[in-house]
Amino acid sequence: MKFVACPLVVRPQKLELPPYALLSELVTKANMTTPKTILITGASGLVGQSLSTALMARGHSVRTLSRSDRGDYQWDVASGHLDPRALDGVDVVIHLAGESVAQSWTDAAKARILDSRVASTRLLVDLILAQEKRPAYIAASGISYYGIVRERPVDESSDSGKGFLAEVTRQWEGAAQALTEADVRTVFLRTGIVLSVKGGALAKMLTAFKLGVGGCIGDGQQNMSWISLPDLVSVYVFAVENVALHGAVNAVAPEPVTNSMFTKKLGKVLGRPTVFPLPASLVKILFGEMGKETLLSDLSVLPKSLTDLGFEWQQAELEIALKETLS
Numbered sequence: 001m002k003f004v005a006c007p008l009v010v011r012p013q014k015l016e017l018p019p020y021a022l023l024s025e026l027v028t029k030a031n032m033t034t035p036k037t038i039l040i041t042g043a044s045g046l047v048g049q050s051l052s053t054a055l056m057a058r059g060h061s062v063r064t065l066s067r068s069d070r071g072d073y074q075w076d077v078a079s080g081h082l083d084p085r086a087l088d089g090v091d092v093v094i095h096l097a098g099e100s101v102a103q104s105w106t107d108a109a110k111a112r113i114l115d116s117r118v119a120s121t122r123l124l125v126d127l128i129l130a131q132e133k134r135p136a137y138i139a140a141s142g143i144s145y146y147g148i149v150r151e152r153p154v155d156e157s158s159d160s161g162k163g164f165l166a167e168v169t170r171q172w173e174g175a176a177q178a179l180t181e182a183d184v185r186t187v188f189l190r191t192g193i194v195l196s197v198k199g200g201a202l203a204k205m206l207t208a209f210k211l212g213v214g215g216c217i218g219d220g221q222q223n224m225s226w227i228s229l230p231d232l233v234s235v236y237v238f239a240v241e242n243v244a245l246h247g248a249v250n251a252v253a254p255e256p257v258t259n260s261m262f263t264k265k266l267g268k269v270l271g272r273p274t275v276f277p278l279p280a281s282l283v284k285i286l287f288g289e290m291g292k293e294t295l296l297s298d299l300s301v302l303p304k305s306l307t308d309l310g311f312e313w314q315q316a317e318l319e320i321a322l323k324e325t326l327s
């Protein structure tokens with residue numbers, strides 16, 4: 001902290017400033033908590049890749065648990081195998097792994113979406129409880145916990161809603177209940193639509209918009225609760241470093257928008273027309289139940305826990321978030 005204040009009070013001719021890289025490293029270290037050892041599941045995915053980089057930049061040590069040998073440690077959820085050494089000396093477990101939701105929801109796919117989350121959570125919970133020093137547990141979850149359509153804004157105190165994804169998130173969070181009962185710090189990040197060009201909803205919309213055939217989905221009146229990828233990564237870092245954060249936490253930007261507003265802003269940022277709507281009836285024909293629960297869902301979700309704890313969004317406004325994401 002002394003170092004940060006130094007350039008403001010020492011006369012310039014006497015000050016030998018360190019190179020910029022060293023300066024920023026010292027400032028970062030001055031602002032951070034004790035370095036932790038963190039195990040991340042699903043680290044190869046969209047969120048996990050950016051999060052691993054961000055945690056290491058803040059001086060934390062990251063190890064990964066994967067189905068493939070690209071991870072530092074391996075697991076096989078279906079057979080119940082998890083390398084027990086993965087948790088040796090770990091302070092925080094971050095559980096991101098889960099079968100992608102963006103696929104046709106056949107019975108087999110639905111079983112994979114549910115089982116990959118619930119069974120994997122049970123494996124982690126059993127191993128955490130077996131540790132002498134139990135690590136904190138931070139897990140991805142979804143705003144679909146609140147259902148498909150809600151007439152009023154919801155926050156973390158709201159009840160759960162209807163639909164397949166709501167059931168998945170209830171069971172996903174519920175599988176970690178034993179940790180809460182054992183006084184292990186648990187955080188469930190109920191994540192909104194993540195803005196990224198590398199994956200997720202925005203990446204899928206871009207092709208149509210760039211070709212000039214983008215437009216509203218349905219009547220465009222449904223609310224979309226979104227978050228930029230850098231802000232989501234910061235929420236995870238905040239959850240690692242801020243022990244006051246626990247329980248359900250809505251990981252969304254403070255201002256949800258209607259699909260019509262989202263479409264308008266995206267068209268503006270891309271400089272493309274947005275006059276080709278995708279009717280709700282066509283969404284249901286093309287994407288079935290998955291389309292109804294994702295593209296047509298109407299959720300205005302408020303990040304009350306993060307706001308109460310003073311979390312600061314870098315991209316709280318949609319147009320800025322879209323510009324920076326697409327730049």
Ligand SMILES: NC(=O)c1ccc[n+]([C@@H]2O[C@H](COP(=O)([O-])OP(=O)(O)OC[C@H]3O[C@@H](n4cnc5c(N)ncnc54)[C@H](OP(=O)(O)O)[C@@H]3O)[C@@H](O)[C@H]2O)c1
Binds near residue numbers: 046140199
């Ligand atoms: N992106 C979003 O908009 C969004 C919104 C709400 C919630 N979330 C949740 O946040 C978490 C991270 O999201 P993401 O976008 O980074 O996901 P992602 O890119 O799909 O990556 C998920 C990772 O999970 C592992 N995985 C995939 N299928 C699996 C299976 N059947 N069994 C076990 N592991 C499997 C893979 O890692 P390995 O191959 O290394 O094992 C994969 O890289 C997910 O659980 C997702 O549901 C995301």
